[in-house]
Amino acid sequence: MIRVKELSVRLGGREVLDGVDVDVSRGEWLAVVGPNGAGKSTLLKAVMGVLAHRGEVVLDDRRGSGLKPRERARLVAYAPQTPALPPDMTVFDYALLGRTPYIPYFGRESRRDREIIAGVLARLGLTGFAARRVGELSGGERQRVVLARALAQQAPVLLLDEPTTALDLGHQQQVLELVDRLRTADGLTVITTLHDLTLAGQYADTLLLLAGGRSVARGRPAEVLTGALVGEHFDARVMIEPGPGGRPVVHLVRGET
Numbered sequence: 001m002i003r004v005k006e007l008s009v010r011l012g013g014r015e016v017l018d019g020v021d022v023d024v025s026r027g028e029w030l031a032v033v034g035p036n037g038a039g040k041s042t043l044l045k046a047v048m049g050v051l052a053h054r055g056e057v058v059l060d061d062r063r064g065s066g067l068k069p070r071e072r073a074r075l076v077a078y079a080p081q082t083p084a085l086p087p088d089m090t091v092f093d094y095a096l097l098g099r100t101p102y103i104p105y106f107g108r109e110s111r112r113d114r115e116i117i118a119g120v121l122a123r124l125g126l127t128g129f130a131a132r133r134v135g136e137l138s139g140g141e142r143q144r145v146v147l148a149r150a151l152a153q154q155a156p157v158l159l160l161d162e163p164t165t166a167l168d169l170g171h172q173q174q175v176l177e178l179v180d181r182l183r184t185a186d187g188l189t190v191i192t193t194l195h196d197l198t199l200a201g202q203y204a205d206t207l208l209l210l211a212g213g214r215s216v217a218r219g220r221p222a223e224v225l226t227g228a229l230v231g232e233h234f235d236a237r238v239m240i241e242p243g244p245g246g247r248p249v250v251h252l253v254r255g256e257t
């Protein structure tokens, strides 16, 4: 579904991604993990086609560079880490922007578009927020609204940049479970960046560990979340043990005092 070959991105005179390969099958969930500045967001932006890059991005057998904006928006939905939100827009109208690729030029949204938005808001626990202005929301509420816009696109590929950072424990679980349900029910292909390594290991099929713009490990959660790899690339002292379903749980270990 997504094939990335030899992807390199140069920003500020520096290679921030350097020859990265990614293969994600239809219905697969890939979590991109790595330390701050590793290039995770850059990878998502390049796959989304909003950053100049070298190398090849193929989405559903089509070269990413050949897609027109509306075609791309029907194929890939992207929820950025820190989007600029128009503060006076209502939650409903902001989520409705996700339907733009389906609304005719100079046309209006259909009743079906409005039903889809109502459904997405309900699934994210946002029904009561529909008439609120996005500038008046908390960080976690805003994050769910950004996700609502992406889900409203009903694209077969979902790129989520740190979808849970501002969310409390329950909402983290709600959002990741929802993405997982959509993936299994509708066959969505998902790439998320995630700082929480335990969550990444619990939900994703495959992990890609980036460090310094390069791919340093790729595989099943237990193959990537090892003490050696996490210790080396995050410069962290951790204890890793098998959790639910044998998937690893990563604990930070306090140093000697």
Ligand SMILES: Nc1ncnc2c1ncn2[C@@H]1O[C@H](COP(=O)(O)OP(=O)(O)OP(=O)(O)O)[C@@H](O)[C@H]1O
Residues within 6 Å of the ligand: 011, 012, 016, 034, 035, 036, 037, 038, 039, 040, 041, 042, 043
């Ligand atoms: N517009 C830019 N100009 C110059 N350098 C940039 C630009 N955007 C990003 N970078 C640099 O590229 C590197 C990769 O950034 P990126 O946002 O992809 O990292 P990340 O892995 O997502 O980090 P984090 O975990 O902190 O979100 C960083 O060193 C960053 O400073």
